[in-house]
Amino acid sequence: MSYCVNCGVELDGSLKECPLCNTPVYNPRNPAEGVEESPFPEKKGQVEKVKRKDFGILLTVVLVAAGITCGLLNLFVFKGAAWSLFVIGACLIVWVLFIPVVIYSNLSIYTSLLLDGISIGVYLYLITFALRTDAWFFGLALPVTILAVCVAEAFTLCVKKLPCTFLTTSLYIFTAVGILCIGLEILIDWYLHGAVQLVWSAVVLTVCVIIDITLITLLSMTRLRNAVRRRLHF
Numbered sequence: 001m002s003y004c005v006n007c008g009v010e011l012d013g014s015l016k017e018c019p020l021c022n023t024p025v026y027n028p029r030n031p032a033e034g035v036e037e038s039p040f041p042e043k044k045g046q047v048e049k050v051k052r053k054d055f056g057i058l059l060t061v062v063l064v065a066a067g068i069t070c071g072l073l074n075l076f077v078f079k080g081a082a083w084s085l086f087v088i089g090a091c092l093i094v095w096v097l098f099i100p101v102v103i104y105s106n107l108s109i110y111t112s113l114l115l116d117g118i119s120i121g122v123y124l125y126l127i128t129f130a131l132r133t134d135a136w137f138f139g140l141a142l143p144v145t146i147l148a149v150c151v152a153e154a155f156t157l158c159v160k161k162l163p164c165t166f167l168t169t170s171l172y173i174f175t176a177v178g179i180l181c182i183g184l185e186i187l188i189d190w191y192l193h194g195a196v197q198l199v200w201s202a203v204v205l206t207v208c209v210i211i212d213i214t215l216i217t218l219l220s221m222t223r224l225r226n227a228v229r230r231r232l233h234f
Contacts, residue, residue, distance in 0.1 A: 175208065
């Protein structure tokens with residue numbers, strides 16, 4: 001049984017308006033003809049998801065605009081030094097870093113690391129124009145960048161192609177750190193002094209070798225490895 005919303009009189013189910021005050025009878029489950037529909041949507045909608053391509057275009061436009069704007073300011077307004085090269089190089093690095101995320105998600109990690117290294121190398125080379133010398137770039141910056149990229153590629157290859165557990169990943173990490181530190185000190189000493197004398201990297205390498213030997217021993221002894229896993233919960 002229903003009642004009039006205006007005067008409260010009891011209504012018969014077949015009535016379309018109140019017999020007392022002529023107020024239209026409205027059934028929300030069966031709206032009468034001529035009754036205005038609700039302005040609110042009956043179905044829940046979803047906001048359209050932003051595509052990676054659209055975000056990539058937006059990111060590219062913003063970075064290109066930032067680089068061009070800073071370049072023009074440096075060329076016509078602030079002419080004291082080539083500071084815009086730092087901004088342009090940074091924009092390039094950010095764009096390259098975001099390629100596998102928002103632009104081309106199918107890019108292999110090896111290619112991505114190589115592109116990261118190239119973008120860093122280009123950024124460092126742009127700095128040579130601001131400093132008006134490139135001796136430090138070819139003598140130290142470029143070799144260090146190549147070394148870092150090679151170590152990163154080798155580490156990624158080990159993680160992808162070889163058994164990957166907590167112990168093996170730790171083994172790869174400490175090995176990469178030892179090789180990287182040795183390479184850095186060799187390159188720095190050769191650039192500064194023209195000779196190589198290992199000091200701090202030898203200490204780091206010694207620690208890494210001790211840890212690597214320990215990890216290899218754990219990996220080669222099943223019972224010992226299982227005991228360590230149970231106690232360390234990994």
